[in-house]
Amino acid sequence: MTLEFGKTIDEDVVEQILSILPPKSLKRFQCVSNRWYALITSPRFVAKHLSNSTHNNLSTSVLMKREVRKDTNPDETEELFSFLHFRNDEDNDVDSVHDEHSFLSSIQEFHIPFPTGVKTPHESLIIIGHCKGIICLAQAASGEVILCNPANHEYKLLPPSTYLPDSDWPFLTTFQFRDGLGFGYDPNFNEYKIVNIGFSAPELSTPDGFNIYNPPKAAVYTLGTDTWREIKTDSLETETTILWPEQFQMHFKDMCFWLGHEQHKELDVFDEGEEQFIREVIIMFDTGDELFHNIMLPDEFDYPSKNYFVENLLGWKDSVALLGGKICQISSFGIWVIEEFGGPNGGAWTKHITFDLPVEPLIFWKSDRVLLNGPNNTDYRGLIFSYNLGTKKLKNLPIRSERTDSTAIVYVSSLVSVLGGGKPESKDNSTPNAEFSVFEYPSPPVSHYMVDKKTYSYSVWAIPSDDVSLRIKKVMEGLRTEFGGPEIDPHIAVVGSIRMKHEDMLNKFISLQSHVISSYKAKVNQVVTRSSYFQCISLLIHSSFKVSPELSFTTGVCGGQFRFWNKVRPHLNLLYGYLTEEERKKAQEKVSYMDEGLSSLSFFITRLALYKIDYKDRSLKSWEKIADYPLRFE
Incomplete structure (x- = not known):
């Protein structure tokens, strides 16, 4: 028992040591014995190795696609993929822009060999993303997608x-x-x-x-x-x-x-x-x-008071974060972290940090470390830097790129196979x-x-007079009897998909009552059909100022009130649903059969209403009227 116990301990120690080695070494160690081969290729070991690589605090790997000049012809360039391996230590910070001291432990450059069937040139490969040891690439010209794990030299054409x-x-x-x-x-x-x-x-x-x-x-x-x-x-x-x-x-x-x-x-x-x-x-x-x-997005990214433009999203300190650049100060950047999902705006953002960079960032490889790619019109042309947000120190890496649109992703070396079954x-x-x-x-x-929170939109509806609503409801009921779909209150969406806090939105709707006062006429142009769920069968309403000046005025005022400017043609939707083209044509004909005069109907809009809407609820049962008010007949 003692021997067996000691043997078990030894095997566990060996497995632990192997699980922290790079894939290149493990590929060689597969040849040591059948036992080692079975261990290293087992799903449990692959998972353990990936977990150790993901949580490795000693190093970080970045995969970068860059353009370099050919050795054979300096007037031509080629695109290379480079693995940059960083040591995650703080002891090597020095105060020189030209420092090439290797906290960058190694650089590996390679071309990705194409799987059988890929016809387009290597230069058109685009890095889509990385996920748990596998990289996704795509051909810009053909749309072909490749999954690959360069660590174990596996490539798969989808x-x-x-x-x-x-x-x-x-x-x-x-x-x-x-x-x-x-x-x-x-x-x-x-x-x-x-x-x-x-x-x-x-x-x-x-x-x-x-x-x-x-x-x-x-x-x-x-x-x-x-x-x-x-x-x-x-x-x-x-x-x-x-x-x-x-x-x-x-x-x-x-x-x-x-x-x-x-x-x-x-x-x-x-x-x-x-x-x-x-x-x-x-x-x-x-x-x-x-x-x-x-x-x-955060309010700072929204019109009309837009102060920042979006650089990219990133995982920052275990949260979803947004990196933005200040519009009027090209060297100024900030990071916003989303604290909560759901609610009227979809989420709550908090601005956590602001900082200045000499050039636009290429990628965050740690929460406080940024890779920079020097633009052509500066002294940093073609240079790749690492910048520490905390110490504000810039390091020139021993690597260059001839273009400023290089791409990079943080990469985790793994043994995960892109070829294998068992799924x-x-x-x-x-x-x-x-x-x-x-x-x-x-x-x-x-x-x-x-899953715990709802994201709502709000919409301002124009409501027809009671007699017209009753007439339209009869047609809606006939369509639902044959084609299904939820019950709809007859309305024209004046402004849809409003996103703002409930209190602000309600106050704006209340103030609308002093701007849009009088009832107005809407005139049907034709019965139309769309592949859209919400506009499956609908009445298209004349929207030109010449035909409906009051309607155009109301649309403009409502759009301005809710910062939702548009000249979209209004629709009164008769049926929600996913119908085939043949079914839609049949439903369109059925409308004329049930009410021939509907396609040229003129009617009064007598109320404006504000609704809270969850567009994921296709039954409409959660759609709720928040407020409404009558329009005055002149």
Whole structure:
């Protein structure tokens, strides 16, 4: 027993030592014996090694894509991937900008070998993100996606997705058009996932000159099954707007994060002076529930008193943080941390720190360390620096880049395979893998905050007279009987998707009563159908000043009151739902059959109402009227 006990201890010690070694060494040690090979390749050891690498306080690795001049021809450049390995110590700070003292312990440069089937040149590779030992790359020209682990020399070309809309714009390539690519990990089912959000080209509406934007579609790739499947994007649509992810930022605590914007579903192409985008937003994807969420930026980033522009999101001191630069002072930056998810603004932000940098930051590799890439028009051209926010000391690293748009990510070396099976087939018919998790000690996920709190929007509705409402309700009831969908109160959304504190919003609505006083006429232009859930079948209302001057006045006043300027054509929605094109056409014809005069109806708007809306609730049961007031007949 004593011998067996001693042997067990020895094996545990060996395993502990091996679990802190780099993957390159472990690959060699696999050849020592069958026992070592079985240990190093076991899922439990891979998970332990990843956990140790993630929590290693001795070093940090950064993967950087940069442009260098070729040795064979200095007039040409090539793009390299470089691993920068930093020691996380504080003893090597010196006071020289030109210091190359190696707290940067090593630099490894390499080209990523292409899997079979990749046709486009190496220079078009884009770093999408890193998640628990795996890197996601994409080809800028073709849209092909590659998962790789350079530490164990594994690369996997993903199959193409067939669920997203093809671009109808010939001057846009597939990947440029599908800019919603994100990469993350689902801890519930031990799965790496890629989500791709796509928008089809807008429909051109003539002769009024409005572009109609349809809601996004999304597909998720699961590494374990090596397949794509379509998922719902309900949370990326409101009654009058859509949310558009623009730039993937990171995977953090079981959530994928994008910077994006909210825009109207219809844009007037002839009015170039009109603000087309309503606001910048942060869009999130819960990799476990596969649901989208969104939160507002801090007030300093919002119009009309916008003082900062967004640099990027980051995980900062175990929190979701936003790095912003001051508009009028290009060297001044700040970090905001989100303290709470939910509420009328989607979240509460606190400004934690401000600082000055000589150039724009490339990446935070610790909470107080920043990599900088010197711009072309300065003395720092091509140089890579590390800057300590605490000591305010700048270090020149022994590495250069010929371009200022280099990209970098913090990387964790691991043995995680991108080639391997043993994963659940699907979320619907599988149970979590009880044997191991590739990340044994996760931080509390962001999604825990999301499920407990609601994010509301507010909307100002124009309410028709009682007799007209009764007439429209009969048509709505007939449509619901055949096509389903929730019961809707007849209304025209004057201003939709208002995001502000409840008290501020209510005060603005009350003050609206002294500006919009009189009832006014609305005239139906035609019955229209859309692929949008909230505008499935609707009455398009004349909005031109020539036809409806009072309506145009009301829309302008309400938009100004709630900082929501737009010239969107108003709709009175008759049916909410997801119908096929054939079903929508049939429903459109049914409206004319049930009430032939509805397509040219003129009626009075007699009330304005304020509603609190949760657009994730497609039953409408949680939608609540907050206040209303009657309009006076002149």
